Amino acid sequence: MESYVFPGNIDERISSIGAADIPYMRTDEFSAINLESSGILLDLIHCKGGNTIIYTGSGTGAMTAIVENYVSTKKKALAINGGSFGQRWVDLCRYYGIPVVDFKVEFTHEPDYERLAATVADEKPDVLLCQHHETSSGVLYDLERISGICRENGTSLVADVISSFLAEPLDMDGLGIDICVTSTQKGLNIPPGLSIVFLSKRLEGYRFAHRGFYWDFETNLDNLRRGQTPFSPATTIYLQLNARLRQLREEGGEQANILRVRHNAEVFREECRKYGWEMPAENPSFAVTAIQTGDDERRRIFKGLAERFDTSIMPCGKPGMYRISHMGLSSDEQTRLLAERIHILETELQ
Template identity: 25%
Template sequence: MEKQDLTKKSYDELRPPQRLLLGAGPSNVDPRVLKAFISPMVGHLDPFFIKTMDETVELLRYAFKTKNHITMPISGTGSAGMESAICNLVERGDEVVVCVKGFFGERIKEMIERCGGTPITIEAEWGKIIEKEDVERALSESKAEVVALVHAETSTGVIQPLKEISRITHQYGALLLVDAVTSLGGCELDVDEYGIDLCYSASQKCLNCPPGLAPITASEKAMEKIRNRKTKVQSWYLDLSEIEKYWIENNRVYHHTAPILLIYAMREALRLLYEEGLESRWRRHLRNA
């Protein structure tokens, strides 16, 4: 094969076109977020960056409407958030009730299988919601300790009611795992009021931030299950009990090099959300949906 001679080729300055992005995500990014994104680089243990991390965690708690201690952005896209949630909660042989009503419910099911879990699948026609009676039936007929579902299914736009499913899930002593990739910041979501035990999202949708971060929040019950696992979490990189030592603990322990500029951007995107007000942001999305 002929070797390519790059000395004969020139590369122009990158000039992406201006687009109005009207899909589910990625979404357009506010100029303030872009400005934060090109701020000066510092080290990942710099005191300024530690303060930025702490403020980002506070703002994420506001966005999720939670007091959960373990609330932080994972380095990776929404699928990394999904994989982290599942590989932390699911061990080989575990039964998991998984609600499938679209493309991303199917992805959750596949990740459960990859972790060695056994999905107890509840299916609804695409465009329809999962009925609470089906969840109760699945829990009563299995030994599942987790119920997993998508709040707002990107592939169909359907929002799944959560309160009754949460009540039934906890009635059977199980944990509720919720995919809020499309819904965080875009429609009503109250992690504490709904009793969600583990919830993850993504930066590039209703948070209007560049792709590459997956906000996640976990209840004490969820973290207790994770810390009492019989086996190590399948992924070292996505192990919440390790990541929390870098993001949450007072004496920070290096886990991996954080995407510093992305976290600047997320902090500013969340600051915009805070300034607008969460309920006002929900109403704006509802009006324009």
């Protein structure tokens, strides 16, 4: 199947690791692999002297860990809510009884940064939670402006970079971000199953809360210092992660991957203009392109691609809107063929 959902088409050398025998994980060899992975990850996101926690779990699991361990130590949070994943920050705070300002943003739009600055100055939250890229709409937020607002108000910044890491430039130290979170099935372009929390060096010695057994920062950090996990890991995906990180380093690091993703996006968007599709994201990330087609809630284009062309794309919350990931491996020819097939199916709807 041609895949334009996350993680997209995966390098066969990485995929083949998933079919190999599963090694025992409580060994020096497995520890060395995880310590190497942690070091490469910190380099890729520019978090000098920081720490990673690599969880077996989804991105929402890692977001939960951040709320349990860090956000719960604060008096008030503010969450930028421009889609499904901004809403998730709000829901997590409310679930754990943390006061949260729900800063709503119109779907497919960027935040009004002046209104955001005024709200932060007025509400005085201890921590601001946001997405870098709101995956549900395809909108890229201006993290530099958001970090400036946080600096002016002494507000800690936590960023979900799950779908922007390795697709957009990201300097965690330069932006003054205290915590970032990502997952394996997006820019890392390997199977889902692991999520990574990045902790800035500024949080060294911070007294985190202990509100969840599995996600406890202290327990996980204690184990990860020796390259291990407190509970059984998704061993094969840890091996795939290490292989992919080595590959990224050999291919030129994050910049080379960002350029690859950007090229894929530009090729597809040229086809979008050719076929007259609206791309509603106000400031689109190169990670994904959202298009508005003439389809309806029956998702006939989605079904037609799967049934007739063995191809998958991602539906969106709005009828007729679809998202196409540019993070997987695909040639220009494959990308243009995808657009042609969407056009064929859309024409048949008329």
